Amino acid sequence: MFLHRGSFSEVFMVREKKTGKMYALKCLKKKHLAHSNLENEINVLRRIKHDNVVGLEDFYESRTHYYLVMQLVSGGELFDRILDKGVYTEKDASKVIKQVLQAVSYLHENSIVHRDLKPENLLYYNTDENAKIMVSDFGLSKTLEHGVMSTACGTPGYVAPEVLAQKPYSKAVDCWSIGVITYILLCGYPPFFEENEKRLFSKIMRAEYAFHSPFWDDISESAKEFIKNMMEKNPTKRFTTEQALRHPWIVGDTARDQDIYQSVCEQLERNFATSKWKVMANQGSRLLSHKGICCDAHNSDEVSADK
Structure with missing residues (x-):
């Protein structure tokens, strides 16, 4: 399910097959990385885990994309x-x-x-x-x-x-x-x-x-x-x-x-x-x-x- 489109990324709601748990998947094309702060964001998110911080659950990459599996936050701004x-x-x-x-x-x-x-x-x-x-x-x-x-x-x-x-x-x-x-x-x-x-x-x-x-x-x-x-x-x-x-x-x-x-x-x-x-x-x-x-x-x- 599509959630959001930013300047350099798209965000989808996804379900983990094994557990059925829902996550937010942030997809970013590698060719845009030079114009974003994603690398810094990943480095920071990998270091932190707190009840009041949206967490990074996992990270993957393909030949063309980076994929951030994020904690799903659904309560609004x-x-x-x-x-x-x-x-x-x-x-x-x-x-x-x-x-x-x-x-x-x-x-x-x-x-x-x-x-x-x-x-x-x-x-x-x-x-x-x-x-x-x-x-x-x-x-x-x-x-x-x-x-x-x-x-x-x-x-x-x-x-x-x-x-x-x-x-x-x-x-x-x-x-x-x-x-x-x-x-x-x-x-x-x-x-x-x-x-x-x-x-x-x-x-x-x-x-x-x-x-x-x-x-x-x-x-x-x-x-x-x-x-x-x-x-x-x-x-x-x-x-x-x-x-x-x-x-x-x-x-x-x-x-x-x-x-x-x-x-x-x-x-x-x-x-x-x-x-x-x-x-x-x-x-x-x-x-x-x-x-x-x-x-x-x-x-x-x-x-x-x-x-």
């Missing part, structure tokens, strides 16, 4: 599930971010930086109400050799200031991205949004964002403090995943149980649930490339059975 919930609270957002932090903490412990954390790469394992979150798409991930990196990559709006400034950076870039995602989960719109890419990058590099009224009036101070620590401009002062996992908004009882569904979903639909946002994101990627910054200009190949 994060934002789509929020829009379908009907009721949504800070506690729901906190539970999502906790799982993301656990996955990314595991990656960092294994000297891997994802470098492209964004809502589209956060999928639900299945359609169950309490399904776990899965981190996907390791095409831009990097294995740390000396603790710092210099190649600028990521997705506009989620990328850390030090990356845009073309400075050497570390795994702290993932924590910044998680801060951006948390911000969006609590208000439905991005902390940095400009029609003009130059102004967008300038705002990000200055870490210029705010908690606007009335959208943030009912959000706890604990949540705001958590975001401030994750979106700290100085990467050496920014929360690590370990620090974030100890914050009261994640492990305590400070996340409010008040329903914020209507406010958040109105903004999500306005800012994210349209083709306009995706077009702008892709344009931003190309513009970054024009500026000499290598950013994510490929279509995501997340393995999700409902695409």
Whole structure:
């Protein structure tokens, strides 16, 4: 069964004859390998196994193709599930971010930086109400050799200031991205949004964002403090995943149980649930490339059975 077509690959749902178990099979022509990050993705996926990471089950190749047998994830993207919930609270957002932090903490412990954390790469394992979150798409991930990196990559709006400034950076870039995602989960719109890419990058590099009224009036101070620590401009002062996992908004009882569904979903639909946002994101990627910054200009190949 065909699931998804990306820039360089096709994804099919397949069944293992011996066990009857379902998988996602990602097929890529070898002639396209020079234009993709597949080799890096395979090397990373072979090293990791975590409950909240979409796993690589097996790998094959033929004369013309590479085949990745991936864990089948069928629960859909994060934002789509929020829009379908009907009721949504800070506690729901906190539970999502906790799982993301656990996955990314595991990656960092294994000297891997994802470098492209964004809502589209956060999928639900299945359609169950309490399904776990899965981190996907390791095409831009990097294995740390000396603790710092210099190649600028990521997705506009989620990328850390030090990356845009073309400075050497570390795994702290993932924590910044998680801060951006948390911000969006609590208000439905991005902390940095400009029609003009130059102004967008300038705002990000200055870490210029705010908690606007009335959208943030009912959000706890604990949540705001958590975001401030994750979106700290100085990467050496920014929360690590370990620090974030100890914050009261994640492990305590400070996340409010008040329903914020209507406010958040109105903004999500306005800012994210349209083709306009995706077009702008892709344009931003190309513009970054024009500026000499290598950013994510490929279509995501997340393995999700409902695409």
